Amino acid sequence: MAIGTLRRLELARRRFLDSDIWYSFTRSRVTVAAAIVAVAIILGAVLAPWVAPYDPFDLASLELLDAHTPPSWLEDGETRFLIGTDDQGRDLLSAILYGSRVSIWVGFASVAFSLVLGVGLGLISGYAGGKIDAFIMRVAEIQLSFPTILIALLIDGVMRGLLPPDMRDQLAVMVLILAIGVSGWVQYARTVRGSTMVEKNKEYVQAARLIGIHPIIIMSRHILPNAMGPVLVIATIHLALAIITEATLSFLGVGVPATEPSLGTLIRIGNDFLFSGEWWITFFPGATLAFLVLSVNLLGDWLRDALNPKLR
């Protein structure tokens, strides 16, 4: 059929706007608000180099005299540091924008890693069956009985031990992504494995196998699209969890290196000054983290309800 691409896009757009998903999205004010907040924070983070008033990592521009300045609306505050400075004179707003960048980057990257690893293993496990399936599932079970934070800590600790000290800082972010990613693949694998096993027995898959189509093509073209719905829901929930895990690890001091502080690191720094009454150094990064995770969770909730066939 020679329908032009433009026309196809128009049809798709109309179908989308008329769909149940869009309807439930716009109906829920909370979800819309959550989406706006999430987008705002993500945009701020992505565009940080252009949006932030200062570069908090430019050591030359820091003045110790500026340190411990409270937010601009308080006494002793200055308008050029909108929400105050930390103990080294860094503008908090800029630090938060850059910090969000790291937090979001690590979060997305870990989820992507987990997703690819989990979906891949799930497909293989479900499709191949037999001993391969048993082995993968056994590993999954063992891993599942351990809390993710422990696994992430473990991997991080082990890597730290294996790498020579000078490389530790450089690779810290990679190791972190690896750690969080590996600790999270099981959920994806299980879901995809379930879908795969269901689809595998359907006639169209058997027909494809008969014709001799390569299993990988069968898996990706036919089975995968059916499993993507639940995977998407898991991914959003996982994103929130990944961001929290990264923040926690950084707070504990075993996450991102000090040269690239994330929101967790900023909170840790601020924690030292809580008792002297300088609440803003902890509060603002904390609030940003909280809002980010909250919006991601709300979006995940909405997505789950929207994609749940039982609730339609």
Added chain:
Amino acid sequence: MALLEVTDLVVEFPNRRGVLTAVDGISFSIDEGEVLGVVGESGAGKSMTGSAIIGLLEPPGRIAGGEIRLEGERIDNLPYEKMRRIRGARIGAIFQDPLTSLNPLYTIGRQLVETIATHRDVSDSQAERQAIDLLAEVGIPAPDQRFGSFPHEFSGGMRQRVVIALALCVNPRLIVADEPTTALDVSIQAQVIALLKRLCREHGTAVMLITHDMGVIAETADRVAVMYAGRIAEIGAVRDVIKDARHPYTEGLMGSIPLVGHNVARLTQIEGAMPRLTEIPIGCAFNPRCRRSFERCRAVRPDLMATGGASRAACWLYDQDDADV
């Protein structure tokens, strides 16, 4: 006075695209001890009617019009607590799947005793005695031992007997049975139906038997109502409706049932399919598929009317003024 009287019942489901009418103004009655079969395809509104009668329509579904009277009193507009007392004690219900109808964590004895104790003021040991007697009545072997068994320890047919025992334990006047044999093996179906028939005759209980299986109706029912797209197409004594169907839809239904001994090359098939609730045609809902439809059928919806035979049908063919037959 009839035991149950339903007049112009309307059941609606509001949803975001508007209001769906699942049952659109049906009227029928059930006498004491009578078995009324309600037959029709999936989606015709039979289960909705049953749910409405026992007051367990799932929200957002609701009764939007009409009346339901039990022994003369209205029951469709009662507050929850009053209706609860009627449920089980005066109107019982049986559902399709005996496996999921029983709580897997409680023994069947406990579930029986609980039901008896809710409606009757008896001591625990009396209730237990009644429960064991009931189990014996429905044909459970060694009832005093089986009293302490869990649902998963019974086979499908046995479970449905337990369900029947639960429905009958406080002696209701009417039982709404929604597809009671559909989930059972064919060989078991016959036994369960026989049991139901016998017990209801013995206790004088009326039955509203909802099913899509005409065979079961032929075996068990005294009268039958044929439903189509939320309305009753035909209602009458079972023998009359089967032998001498008046409504074209019923005719088609009867013709599509294979009968042993009749050598037919092809079974009659009704063209098309029952319309979805959102696309019910104007006039008689069956008219697009009816070979004998005419102008009036497409314009005005017929109510149940006398047909010259013993049953009543909602069909313009039988309107005396219309000489178009």
Added chain:
Amino acid sequence: MTDLILSRMPATLELSILSAVLALAIGVPMGVYTGLHRDNFLSKCFMTVSLIGVSLPTFLIGILLIYVFAVSLNVLPSFGRGPTVDIGGWRTGLLTLGGLKALIMPSITLGLFQMTLIMRLVRAEMLEVLRTDYIKFARARGLTNRAVNFGHALKNTLVPVITITGLQLGSIIAFAIITETVFQWPGMGLLFLQSIQTVDIPIMAAYLMLIALFFVVINLTVDLLYYVVDPRLRIEREVDGT
């Protein structure tokens, strides 16, 4: 070295168990309530609180609590276990007022996440159960609301909840690492963290083995519990008179 870890164990265990108890005691009733009254105002409040509980990282909650109750109001201690009493080798903080005070904030911090998880789980299970045929049949038999909701629905809801919660206990012990860090609680978790920072392999290994032991014991207990609670798992003869 095993002595080192074992000497820190009571601190972590007391904290973890108290948190678990708190999480259950508040989470289950809240879950039941929101399951039964879905669109109530109070339910919506509970759901919002649960959302916040799930979204705030444990350490942030701890910091917040410290700031409000220790720094601003100065009613609770901000770090440590307070005075402890030694009972036959087990150093407990439950017998002194100071010790109890010191337990409050850390156990709330540790338990909040679990509490919200339990609440959501109970709610989801409850909603699922309320839609089953046996609940419908129970209503059709005219059983009272109380019997249906608490006698039937609740019991069926709690079966999977018990097992999942049991498994969560292990998770709590692990999450204690974070709480112990924020509150400088002298438990195993803090020890483990320090061993990671200093790359102290022996201690890391010892901690992991102890945790693994805990997990095995917990899993076993949960399996046994399941067997006791769910009659379907006990193999018995089938009645087949047909």
